[in-house]
């Protein structure tokens with residue numbers, strides 16, 4: 001056993017028995033209950049023996065010896081009966097003569113130790129401080145006890161048998177409070193309550209009778225800081241945290257750990273921390289406290305131990321009567337179910353059960369403890385000639401926990417389905433490379449349904465809003481390995497989820513292209529590819545295209561880039577799929593009837609790139625591609641019909657869209673057929689104004705702007721050029737060249753198919 005397990009076991013397990021059969025409820029900041037009915041043998045200086053239960057006459061005599069208990073406020077100590085109405089007697093005036101009383105205090109101390117979750121190894125002592133007497137109306141307002149000596153960490157109140165009503169002690173810690181109705185049994189019983197000094201507490205008004213109690217200081221005799229409500233087990237919290245860290249760092253360590261609870265609980269009764277009793281609660285609270293910084297997922301659960309056995313017909317085992325011997329048991333299973341979250345992250349909805357693979361490592365208690373579990377049910381079935389099946393059930397509530405970092409392993413260890421679900425939650429944060437690994441690993445398991453769920457449920461979350469080329473590239477191999485058919489639905493679900501998002505169309509086009517390349521020549525691939533293609537085309541037809549959905553107004557460049565990239569790839573992919581003509585025809589129709597698919601950015605690239613997979617000849621033999629070519633060629637012809645002509649003079653378009661004097665002067669210059677250059681000297685603000693009205697207008701492309709800084713006042717220099725004519729000439733030449741390149745395709749003179757194929761490498 002590794003050290004961290006030992007530490008955890010010591011810190012979390014209950015301290016040894018102590019003969020408190022029906023122990024009272026205990027918490028980690030306050031504890032209380034009934035004590036053995038031994039009397040203390042109370043002797044008071046000046047009064048002698050005090051009989052218990054206290055008789056009214058003796059109560060009066062005792063009170064006469066007492067002083068009013070003061071109430072501390074800041075550094076002062078004063079009597080203020082509105083805050084504290086109690087009579088007190090110093091310990092020096094009190095003697096407890098019954099030697100057996102020590103055992104009573106020791107019992108109270110044991111239970112205090114357990115209830116407050118103190119480390120059993122640490123010595124604590126109860127030292128008598130005062131005797132208190134409350135008469136009717138007596139009370140003590142909420143306060144905290146001051147440290148009356150070094151090491152004092154709490155208070156133990158022992159209420160002696162004397163009848164009273166009211167006078168409950170209420171102890172609070174944070175938002176929690178515990179109420180001890182010590183009066184209920186006060187006529188004949190001795191009761192106690194103990195709490196940490198840092199807990200606020202009060203004594204409610206005594207309604208009638210006398211409340212007589214001994215107040216003890218609880219003193220810590222160990223080293224270091226004394227325990228407090230916030231450090232329930234004196235150094236144990238730190239030890240638990242260290243142990244948890246050690247466990248998390250141990251690559252060989254178990255994925256989860258279970259602490260079996262001491263008390264018996266039903267599944268329905270296991271509702272949370274408050275449903276736990278005594279030390280169980282202390283242990284769970286300690287873990288919850290440790291969970292916060294450590295990142296621990298913590299649940300309550302029911303552990304079922306199932307022994308499965310078989311007695312053959314030859315064995316003369318009499319079923320139904322005795323418990324089958326261990327010889328009959330051939331398998332023992334441990335499962336956990338009915339999880340109730342205490343801290344950290346919930347198990348995924350699918351994960352209803354976890355299996356304990358190795359109880360010796362995963363359960364903190366030892367083997368004997370497990371063997372000592374009480375049988376909770378049995379199933380014995382005689383299967384006639386074949387013998388007898390035996391199933392014995394044992395159950396125990398448990399705290400199950402694991403470092404948050406191991407959550408996935410825990411779920412995956414027991415239930416792959418569940419792991420997939422919880423993965424989707426995490427996936428958005430995981431680098432793409434991990435997803436690729438994950439997919440490949442799932443694929444190597446050969447579980448197609450699982451891969452399908454991963455793609456359907458987990459991937460969209462990952463892909464939403466971004467395009468991951470690496471992730472895209474993993475699918476072809478997946479389809480080749482697991483078959484196209486089973487992956488069709490998951491891929492369609494992925495398409496539906498991604499198409500709506502940013503770059504969705506680019507992603508789909510890339511995906512389809514990669515898939516088409518892998519499925520080339522495989523008839524089984526066609527239905528999947530066509531279905532995906534249809535999803536993409538319908539998305540375009542529905543005009544939900546990326547540009548409007550995510551780009552701000554006017555940010556057209558980006559949208560073009562998306563189309564430029566996506567459409568040719570989509571086209572190329574579909575072109576290679578047998579039976580895609582109808583779909584392609586729809587795509588072509590869509591492209592040529594929407595002006596936003598421009599000649600240069602979409603139509604031409606489509607014509608150029610579409611034959612990538614099938615080669616130019618094959619492409620040109622496809623009707624939709626021919627139509628695309630024809631349309632594109634027609635547009636090219638129209639654009640290049642007229643030879644560009646050089647401007648006859650220096651007159652240029654001159655609409656600046658402003659009629660201020662400066663713009664008017666600039667316009668006059670622009671219209672002037674004879675003047676090539678002019679400089680306008682004026683203040684910067686005016687120069688900028690004119691500059692702005694020229695610079696961003698496409699029709700002013702033939703005006704160059706510069707600044708003359710050679711004089712005191714700078715000048716805006718406007719120079720007319722032939723830039724647009726030059727550009728038009730270049731465009732014209734390029735259009736003619738393109739026509740010359742594309743036209744032969746229509747006439748059936750494409751290049752070799754292999755030439756087309758070799759281009760594929762460009763995209764991969």
Ligand SMILES: O=C(O)CCC(=O)C(=O)O
Nearest residue numbers: 132145157169203213215
């Ligand atoms: O009387 C009690 O139960 C508690 C008394 C108390 O809080 C004190 O003496 O500080």
Ligand SMILES: [Fe+2]
Nearest residue numbers: 144145155201
């Ligand atoms: Fe107090």
